[in-house]
Amino acid sequence: MTAAALVRAARxxxxxxxxxxxxSAYERYxxxxxxxxxxxxxxxxxxxxxxxxxxxxxxxxxxxxxx
Numbered sequence: 001m002t003a004a005a006l007v008r009a010a011r012x013x014x015x016x017x018x019x020x021x022x023x024s025a026y027e028r029y030x031x032x033x034x035x036x037x038x039x040x041x042x043x044x045x046x047x048x049x050x051x052x053x054x055x056x057x058x059x060x061x062x063x064x065x066x067x
Contacts, residue, residue, distance in 0.1 A: 026048050
């Protein structure tokens with residue numbers, strides 16, 4: 001395997017991992033918010049994650065479960 005192929009594989013794995021873990025959700029939020037109104041105040045990372053967690057817990061279909 002060449003070095004270029006290893007780099008491509010590492011990039012794909014990084015993209016996959018960030019999508020799977022939800023790490024890229026904040027970046028998508030920023031892009032969306034800035035595309036609609038570049039001067040609008042956006043949530044901080046902490047505020048974004050708190051709101052996302054609160055919305056998930058409030059939804060009975062996706063709420064946290066103990067088991």
